[in-house]
Amino acid sequence: MRRIIDGVDNLDQLRVFRPGEPEYATACATFNVLAPLRPALVVDAASAADVQQAVRYAAAxxxxxxxxxxxxxxxxxxDGAVLIILDRMAGVTVDPSSAVARVTGSARWGQVLDAAAEHxxxxxxxxxxxxxxxxxxxxxxxxxxxxxxxxxASDHVTEFEVVTADGSLRVVNDTQEPELFHALKGTRGNLGVVTRMDIGLLRHPTIYAGGIFFPGEQMTTLLPLWRDWAATLPENAGTSVAVDRLPPVPDLPPHLRGAFLLHVRFAFTGPADQGEALLAPIRAAGTAVDDSVAEVPYRDSALMHAxxxxxxxYVDKGLGVRELTDEALAAFLGAVGPGVDCPLVTVEIRALGGALDRAPAAPDAVPSRGLPFQVLGIGAGGPDDLPRLRAALDRLVEALRPWRYEHQMANFMTAGGAGLRDVYGPELYGSVLAVKHKYDPDNLFRVNFNFV
Ligand SMILES: Cc1cc2nc3c(=O)[nH]c(=O)nc-3n(C[C@H](O)[C@H](O)[C@H](O)COP(=O)(O)OP(=O)(O)OC[C@H]3O[C@@H](n4cnc5c(N)ncnc54)[C@H](O)[C@@H]3O)c2cc1C
Known part of the structure; x- marks a missing residue:
């Protein structure tokens, strides 16, 4: 549906969808079917100029x-916002000589993985x-x-192109408007519409990676072992675990359908035989139902979490955890472990650390450096299931409260979760707010976890 928007100049033509039009519902749909967007109108942008026009229209x-x-x-x-969608702008090009990907619009990681893998x-x-x-x-x-x-990942971005609240298209990097460049990294769309980023890639054609599913009943012994083992891993290895209560759906292989499982994920960028040796204590500790850890093309590792x-x-809740003592693991198992009537489809613990803890070369707004563990619980179900799922998520958070770390991964913040000031801490929050006041004084970009 093509319409002329009455913006500040009436000149440019934008593709616009309004409530009731067939394209509106698709444009407003999100990955969580319980949480579609409800804007006054949608601008289906095809270029940075379209984004500028839409932002100026909204501001005016x-x-x-x-x-x-x-x-x-x-x-x-x-509600009542101008929603800008970026699918028509999605693109990826890779410069193999500099190992940099130029990513535009809403290009998904799958597209970046494919383009990078060619080199x-x-x-x-x-x-x-x-x-x-x-x-x-x-x-x-x-x-x-x-x-x-x-x-x-944001440590590897060399440049953003961003439309700010005044409608300007800015190219920002370490030397051009560095304050804005740095504050964009970690603040989830509070400062403008990013139309393009340049991001460094790493040379890893293959990786030793995958997941092992163990029967859920074995997690009482496996979880403490996993925690101790994770602490010994070198920085080129990463791991997480998930307590899964998988639905009985046909897309799953028969042995995983409807099963209660502990899913141990592992990735290692060194030689496969060294990876195998590193993983041996975990493999030996239980009787695997399924084991996919192997040397694979790097691209395939994007599916290792399944x-x-x-x-x-779905509904979800994330929290940072500062240590997993025996008591913390017992509390965790008491909320989601064997024998517990827990309706959550998955509860994940990611072990972080390594380079994720190091200060970036230039300042940024990532709040989770120094966070040892990130926990995320997810309950899947329709509106009737929500009270039970929400209660289970609350029990999980409550069980881990004594070990809670106030910071957490910005990408796993959840609606109604911890306050932004707590997640970022007063110093980082204050510095982001100063940049926000400079570039978005009227808080145009407020349909998000909002810095106010
Ligand atoms: C199944 C699943 C697995 C995940 N795994 C990981 C993981 O391994 N590691 C991790 O760090 N995170 C992970 N995430 C979290 C994910 O990275 C964040 O939810 C991320 O914000 C999603 O971006 P999106 O563009 O797809 O979502 P959207 O809902 O479209 O956007 C999320 C936020 O970013 C803003 N935004 C998006 N694009 C732009 C843009 N171009 N300019 C300005 N603002 C923008 C939006 O306004 C919104 O506030 C996962 C999420 C899911 C659902």
């Missing part, structure tokens, strides 16, 4: 701007190829495969 009409990349975490529905290169992608690369990097971006070796690839209805 006193409307908020919402941005959808891959649609994987929209904490508020954006034996690997991005610092997350656990699913369907998340948008820019949306992920704006929250720092913790890669389960390469994060502990190379730090947050995250769902299609939208589903």
């Amino acid at each position: 009409n006193g409307l908020a701007v919402a941005v959808k990349g891959g649609g994987h975490l929209q904490p508020v529905p954006g 034996g290169l690997a991005p610092l992608n997350g656990s699913t190829p369907t998340v948008s690369a820019i949306g992920y990097v704006l929250g720092g971006g913790q890669s389960p495969t390469l994060g502990r070796q190379y730090g947050y 995250d769902p690839l299609n939208p589903l209805p």
